[in-house]
Amino acid sequence: MIQQYPTALTIAGSDSGGGAGLQADLKTMQACQTFSTNVIVGITAQNTLGVQGQYPLPKQVVTRQFASILADFHIQAVKTGALFDAEHVQMVADELQWSRLPNLTVDPVMIAKGGAHLLTPAGIRKIKSQLLPQATIVTPNLPEAELLAEQQIISEADRLSAAKKIQQLGAKNVIIKGGHGSGPLVKDYVRLANGDDFWLTAPRVKTKRTHGTGDTLSASITAFLAQGLGISTAIQRAHAYLEMIIEKPLVLGHGHGPLNHGGWSAHDEI
Numbered sequence: 001m002i003q004q005y006p007t008a009l010t011i012a013g014s015d016s017g018g019g020a021g022l023q024a025d026l027k028t029m030q031a032c033q034t035f036s037t038n039v040i041v042g043i044t045a046q047n048t049l050g051v052q053g054q055y056p057l058p059k060q061v062v063t064r065q066f067a068s069i070l071a072d073f074h075i076q077a078v079k080t081g082a083l084f085d086a087e088h089v090q091m092v093a094d095e096l097q098w099s100r101l102p103n104l105t106v107d108p109v110m111i112a113k114g115g116a117h118l119l120t121p122a123g124i125r126k127i128k129s130q131l132l133p134q135a136t137i138v139t140p141n142l143p144e145a146e147l148l149a150e151q152q153i154i155s156e157a158d159r160l161s162a163a164k165k166i167q168q169l170g171a172k173n174v175i176i177k178g179g180h181g182s183g184p185l186v187k188d189y190v191r192l193a194n195g196d197d198f199w200l201t202a203p204r205v206k207t208k209r210t211h212g213t214g215d216t217l218s219a220s221i222t223a224f225l226a227q228g229l230g231i232s233t234a235i236q237r238a239h240a241y242l243e244m245i246i247e248k249p250l251v252l253g254h255g256h257g258p259l260n261h262g263g264w265s266a267h268d269e270i
Ligand SMILES: Nc1ncnc2c1ncn2[C@@H]1O[C@H](COP(=O)(O)OP(=O)(O)OP(=O)(O)O)[C@@H](O)[C@H]1O
Pocket: 020, 111, 112, 113, 140, 141, 142, 177, 178, 179, 180, 186, 187, 188, 202, 203, 204, 205, 206, 207, 210, 211, 212, 213, 214, 215, 216, 217, 239, 242, 243, 246
């Protein structure tokens, strides 16, 4: 008998350098045994050194992709990535609202590793008002969490209060990632819808090959949600996948190099 294969949707920007954005999402989902369809919201000219150009796509091009996917596939989980500006956040929020797709992971991509802004201030406000109320989970890094919660995050207690504020904006579950912190350990803080919380801790890998780590974590969570795993298990497996592949980098490019998304096999324990 032919089994239904877990199927997800990523709504993101294309990275010509192949390490982040849509390309990271597709490779991650494949490695995590979920098929991913994709809506391209915009195109970036980008490499490991930075973002050289950004080209959001016209509304009709975005909505037409949604229509094609929804007419054919049974989508079990969705993620959003770089959405560029308020207009594009709104069109994505509208599509998600009417299509009522389940298991939404919002990766509130704002600033690329090289410093380029991938979302306008009005776009940030729209994410807060239109996307977070629909989100099963939101996955900000530390600077993104500060902007969403409108507070500084220095201590661990700050992380707890920021996560609570982000939940008040409507996101059910929150993970505030710790890659931008310092010290020998990277600590991600997870706060679940029921109020339970925990830290995911890993040794900080001394590498500049971290392009797309955030996309990879959120795409992996999405892949595992599409497979029907509970939110806590999906987060923990995604973190284990990320920590496994960050140890096996590909030596490519002259800047923040990409992860090795295929750097584990289905037989590896994660
Ligand atoms: N040097 C590192 N060693 C180990 N784990 C890391 C390292 N850097 C980031 N991570 C992990 O990678 C994931 C993404 O964290 P990070 O804070 O880098 O997200 P991000 O800034 O959104 O990433 P990006 O913008 O590059 O896509 C987290 O689970 C974090 O713990």
